[in-house]
Amino acid sequence: MSTAARSERAPVRLAPRTIALYAIGSLGTGGYATLPGLVLTYFLTDNLGVAALAPGLIVTAAKIWDVLIDPLIGAASDRQPARTGSRRGFMVTGALALPLFFALTFAVPPTWGPVAGAISVLLAFLATATAFSLFQVPYVAVPAELTGSYDERTRLLGWRVVVLTAAILLFGAGGPALRNAGDDPVRGYLLMGIASGVVIGVGMLVAARTADDAAQRTAVSPRRP
Template identity: 60%
Template sequence: MPESVPERTPATVPTRPHGAGAPRGASGRVGPSSRLSTSTVARYAIGSLGTGGFATLPGLVLVFYLTDTLGVAAWAAGIAVSAAKVWDVLIDPVIGGFSDTNLHRTGSRRRVMIVGAVALPVFFLLTFAVPAGVSPVVAGLWVAIAFILASTSFSLFQVPYIALPAELSDHYDQRTRLLTTRVAVLSVAILLFGAGGPILRGIGNAYTGYLVMALVAGLVIAAGMLIATTVAPKGVPQPDAPAVPVSEGYREGFAALRRSAPFRALLGTFVLQALATGMMLAAANYVAVWVMHSSDALTFLFVALIGPAILFSPIWNAISRRAGKERSYVAASIVFTLAAASLSLAIWSPGAWMYLSVAVAGAAYAGMQALPMAMLPDVISHDARRTGAPRAGVFGGMWTAGETTGMALGAAALTVVLTVTGYIQTTAGHSVEQPASAVNGIAAAFGLIPAALTLLSLLFLSRYRLRRSDIDGPDIDLPEEAIA
């Protein structure tokens, strides 16, 4: 049954853009603006240059770095990478509660975001700084510890960053505009890091190449994140606000899951799709080398994926304004499922035709990223109206934990496939011949399995009940150019 939505009083729509002079809510913080300025949209979106870079590059090269440069067994590489993700899942709800507390005490989420943005490039560089000649055991431990620290820094930025859209605008279509713009930048980031990372990796020997890649990428990631911190709303600090204990972050997070059916449906969908895309991302390097027999194919795969994603981000914005976010999300997911399923043919006949399937998947991927993230602020504001207690940081923490879980399980699932199918790890400078079973497993991990997971996610999405009428009141009537 659809979740009932209580009657609400007409919303008060600010007539000035968010920022100085904008109206303040009862809490003393600046109230959200229905119409977002171009500057706010652009600066928020640039943050995805950082989040996209960190999500893409480790997912693309870290397992391959462990198995084919450091000589770590596939199953051990899976544990090393997954350890950081498990840690993320544990701390993200805590960071969400801490971010809400910090918002009350300082008037902004900016401080937490800056700490994460500054610390991340340091630990990211250390992740790929394993000295040559180190034993696989030591190398695996080195990478696991450094990546845990890098992931913690990322969460300090990402959790409050996810919470911001609900505080920047209270309008259904403006949130879609904000998030589709963010996904366009995210797509550029994936292309930049996915294609540029392997190029930088080719500088010098394998160890030097990874180090150069991590240094350049870390600086770009930090720059994007720091720019995004400037849009964090400022309000009146409440220094007497009580701190949220560690256990409170978990309690609030799971309470949000229990009471909000739309949140459960949306998060379940997104986690399964993150698992699917995480598996594809981790498998791409292996597909290029062992299925398509060309290390250059990795760059072409990313161009094929991200080019259409950049073009289709504004198209999904236009579609969602007419059909609604939830219906548009279903359509994007179905298209992605069909495109991923077609890649399964690479088991029998790999070739250049795969770029076309990847391009179709990329067009759908833009919608699969933008639309659920645009729906999340609707879920947050809906919950705040029902409970009277805004918890954007808590929702952001649970969302980030779920996304991290999905991406981690995607990479881990790939290592399971590699192990079961007999993949042979090696060290830099040595070559091996992979068995046919391992090559077939890689092809399945790039197409058939992600398609099945995305199809399964639609069962969760079918339970999402929020619609435009539940978010926008009848008094909200922005001019056409404000929501374009």
């Protein structure tokens, strides 16, 4: 095999910058996956006086909603590169919308009562789940578009797991700590929702930049006959 042929077949290593940007996205996915499971039940029952069954129903409804919308978002995300050049638009939209809806989930005041409070939390959490799916669905498709090398994808996803683990620890400890920072639980939950939502959104927004790198690689990759 000639040197030129070997060079053509050799996979291009991903730049450290690309790996770092992509991995930071797990700061958002880890935070979203961890914090609601830790505190949403307590927020609904202790803060809003909602029956203990309601939190489970709300979380289940969000999961069913994910199952319904993920294929639709996936199909739209697959078409987006042909229209705009990359998947970045969906990822940025999700990253910008999630902090708002995440904060609103924990902003419902006890004065609204259990029924109105539970409905408001349900709607806000479904909107949060939608924003997360807008980011997450194209996010998991990016590695295959960044590189055709199995080893490079393994390296990329390895760093993603490292950040994911750190995010779980950060939000698992930091979220409840923010909630308990003040004497007023209403303000504590609101502070936690705003601060955590911003951190999640920033992590997602940073990772969205890798969608452009993936689009550039896809555009210049030679097609096989």
